Amino acid sequence: MNSAVMMDRIAETSPRAKARMAGVFFALTILTGLFAQGFISERLVVSGDAAAIFGLIGCGIKNLGRLFYFAPLPVVGEAHYLSVFNAEQLQALALLFLNVNDQGAAIALVFFGFAALLKGYLVFRSIFLPRALGVLTVLGGLGWLAFLSPPPGYRLFPYIVALGLLGSLSNILWLLVFGVNEQRWREPASAAEASTWR
Helix, strand or coil, X not given: CCHHHHXXXXXXXXXXXXXXXXXXXXHHHHHHHHHHHHHHHHHHCECCEHHHCCCCCCCCCCCHHHXXXXXXXXXXXXXXXXXXXXXXXXXXXXXXXHHHHHHHHHHHHHHHHHHHHHHHHHHHHCCCCXXXXXXXXXXXXXXXXXXXCHHHHHHCHHHHHHHHHHHHHHHHHHHHHCCCCHHHHHHHHHHHHHHHCC
């Protein structure tokens, strides 16, 4: 099957089916992120102890900052060129890399907050999804923006996650169960098409 045929099939797919597929992929993103954060991260780091930080699990999932999970491996390894450092210095350097990873995660959450604000605005302005979904998404985005200053962000993290999950899960459930209002979805497209032919 060539790409033109595949694109035609995608274009023929109903808006409701496309919305449900978006809901499935959105749910997979949330579930894999929760799994990585809840099960993988905790097994990589013993809080405050740089000597026992790795159980070598492949964790480079989210963004460039996550590479700092791997940076301590060569530092605490047995490479000959590291013999100029003592064990405490190597452990401190490894812990520094992990702290940089935390800062990178906070920066990523800020960008996620901006993305959620924009998505929430678009959902709110759309005519084929309920405005409440947009409001919940905007509230979740505002929560992630708490990481513009990481210390309060980390203190409020459980509440921010709850708010973010409320918005995300509401969107996922709506898209999976109801999809979109197909009649309203088609109205702007029909109007745009009609104005193009004039």
